[in-house]
Amino acid sequence: MRLSVIGCGYLGAVHAAAMADLGHDVVGIDVDEAKVQSLSAGRAPFHEPGLPEVLEAGLASGRLRFSTDMADAADADVHFIAVGTPQTAGSDAADLTYLEAAVASLLPHLKPGALVAGKSTVPVGTAERLAERIEAAAEGAELAWNPEFLREGFAVKDTLHPDRFVYGVRSQRAADLLDDVYRQAIDAGTPRIVTDYATAELVKTAANAFLATKISFINVMSQVADATGADVTVLADAIGHDARIGRRFLNAGLGFGGGCLPKDIRAFAARGEQLGLADSFAFLREVDAVNLRQRERLVAAAVEALGGSVTGARIALLGVTFKPDSDDVRDSPALDVAERLHELGAEVVATDPYGLPNALRRFPALVTASSTEDAVRGADLVVLATEWREYRDLDPAATAVLARHARIIDGRNVLDPAAWRAAGWEYRGLGRR
Numbered sequence: 399m400r401l402s403v404i405g406c407g408y409l410g411a412v413h414a415a416a417m418a419d420l421g422h423d424v425v426g427i428d429v430d431e432a433k434v435q436s437l438s439a440g441r442a443p444f445h446e447p448g449l450p451e452v453l454e455a456g457l458a459s460g461r462l463r464f465s466t467d468m469a470d471a472a473d474a475d476v477h478f479i480a481v482g483t484p485q486t487a488g489s490d491a492a493d494l495t496y497l498e499a500a501v502a503s504l505l506p507h508l509k510p511g512a513l514v515a516g517k518s519t520v521p522v523g524t525a526e527r528l529a530e531r532i533e534a535a536a537e538g539a540e541l542a543w544n545p546e547f548l549r550e551g552f553a554v555k556d557t558l559h560p561d562r563f564v565y566g567v568r569s570q571r572a573a574d575l576l577d578d579v580y581r582q583a584i585d586a587g588t589p590r591i592v593t594d595y596a597t598a599e600l601v602k603t604a605a606n607a608f609l610a611t612k613i614s615f616i617n618v619m620s621q622v623a624d625a626t627g628a629d630v631t632v633l634a635d636a637i638g639h640d641a642r643i644g645r646r647f648l649n650a651g652l653g654f655g656g657g658c659l660p661k662d663i664r665a666f667a668a669r670g671e672q673l674g675l676a677d678s679f680a681f682l683r684e685v686d687a688v689n690l691r692q693r694e695r696l697v698a699a700a701v702e703a704l705g706g707s708v709t710g711a712r713i714a715l716l717g718v719t720f721k722p723d724s725d726d727v728r729d730s731p732a733l734d735v736a737e738r739l740h741e742l743g744a745e746v747v748a749t750d751p752y753g754l755p756n757a758l759r760r761f762p763a764l765v766t767a768s769s770t771e772d773a774v775r776g777a778d779l780v781v782l783a784t785e786w787r788e789y790r791d792l793d794p795a796a797t798a799v800l801a802r803h804a805r806i807i808d809g810r811n812v813l814d815p816a817a818w819r820a821a822g823w824e825y826r827g828l829g830r831r
């Protein structure tokens with residue numbers, strides 16, 4: 399099939415390359431010329447495992463190209479919309495200006511019967527509002543909402559082998575077209591839920607709200623653990639054995655960040671309040687507040703570990719991205735902690751396998767080190783803020799030799815406290831004895 403993907407960021411670039419990998423003829427459209435040039439040259443504009451390979455294969459096959467010119471999408475049978483829907487400046491609502499602009503520039507190029515499939519995360523009611531304009535733009539043209547559930551770091555795998563597909567559609571034909579796009583996964587038995595626009599939009603925001611709630615729940619448990627001498631990791635393992643609860647997304651620590659969970663729960667709460675459900679959505683506001691407090695808790699733990707003040711102390715920060723296997727620093731808890739410790743007078747030296755260029759764009763005063771050894775050398779305190787594999791695998795004895803004072807705060811609760819203490823470290827986790 400001929401497909402276009404409009405918006406080639408973390409979601410769209412992967413979607414375009416993965417669709418070409420499935421054998422479709424794909425054009426990726428983006429307004430960012432540098433991004434289009436980079437993608438056209440086979441260079442992934444961000445770190446995502448597996449993307450360089452599918453990108454290169456797609457370009458080499460001739461089935462994948464990128465352009466800034468919407469006219470190049472005119473041939474497509476299905477247009478995926480993957481532009482950003484960030485938090486609006488000064489409010490919690492989703493900013494839909496990129497979506498509006500993308501749809502407006504696509505309309506004149508729609509061919510009869512074309513399907514526009516929204517993948518961006520939007521407030522419930524958005525598709526209903528756009529549908530009429532799309533239907534009026536070309537004979538038989540229609541809109542589907544087909545939200546995306548991929549995780550950064552696993553984006554290619556999640557796109558090719560998702561847990562489920564969700565189609566918000568108004569016709570069987572739209573569902574059939576999406577089935578044709580995803581034929582291989584559908585034939586392999588991937589569940590698909592065919593529903594209306596509102597439900598499809600809500601499935602996406604509800605899923606992210608649930609995941610965020612799970613994380614904030616366990617982070618509250620980590621506070622109780624700190625107050626009582628219990629261990630939140632053991633608690634999570636134990637409750638996680640109950641299949642109704644499940645162990646995943648019960649890792650207490652610095653909490654969630656990134657370009658999605660934080661802004662999506664805020665937009666969902668704002669939409670809920672608009673719908674007259676402010677009382678009920680108070681819980682989601684609290685999920686957000688608990689999450690942000692975890693960053694303060696870590697800063698407070700650093701102050702305490704350093705005897706009441708971080709001023710003048712050298713603090714090695716391991717990890718700046720919002721999660722491992724991504725270079726994304728949007729709403730990164732690690733970077734927030736770095737900024738706060740810096741404000742308090744600490745000399746923060748940060749390291750990260752892929753995130754430093756983005757971190758420096760957001761926080762130019764950040765002092766960076768290109769290796770873990772250089773970051774830790776001479777440190778009064780080490781803070782593990784993002785659980786990259788290489789930090790999880792650090793040898794406590796070899797690392798102790800580098801630090802001035804062998805003190806560590808494990809902001810992701812991923813190290814073995816006994817092993818680190820045995821190597822002479824003063825170890826603290828969040829909610830861990």
Ligand SMILES: NC(=O)C1=CN([C@@H]2O[C@H](COP(=O)(O)OP(=O)(O)OC[C@H]3O[C@@H](n4cnc5c(N)ncnc54)[C@H](O)[C@@H]3O)[C@@H](O)[C@H]2O)C=CC1
Nearest residue numbers: 405406407408409428429430481482483496499500518519
């Ligand atoms: N990043 C992720 O893991 C996931 C993101 N999403 C959702 O997907 C959407 C996109 O997110 P990201 O890819 O992370 O954002 P992003 O900011 O990385 O990418 C958005 C892209 O859209 C482009 N763009 C903006 N206006 C445009 C226009 N008028 N025409 C063409 N291109 C335009 C931008 O230049 C940018 O490259 C958001 O709604 C997000 O919530 C959903 C699931 C996963």
Ligand SMILES: O=C(O)[C@H]1O[C@H](OP(=O)(O)OP(=O)(O)OC[C@H]2O[C@@H](n3ccc(=O)[nH]c3=O)[C@H](O)[C@@H]2O)[C@H](O)[C@@H](O)[C@@H]1O
Nearest residue numbers: 546547548549550613647648649653654655656658720721
């Ligand atoms: O809508 C989106 O964009 C995506 O948002 C999340 O994906 P992502 O942001 O890539 O990353 P996650 O793996 O969900 O992690 C989010 C944050 O939660 C934190 N987290 C995760 C799990 C956990 O147990 N504890 C915890 O603090 C991570 O460190 C990270 O900062 C969802 O998992 C995806 O399904 C969704 O498609």
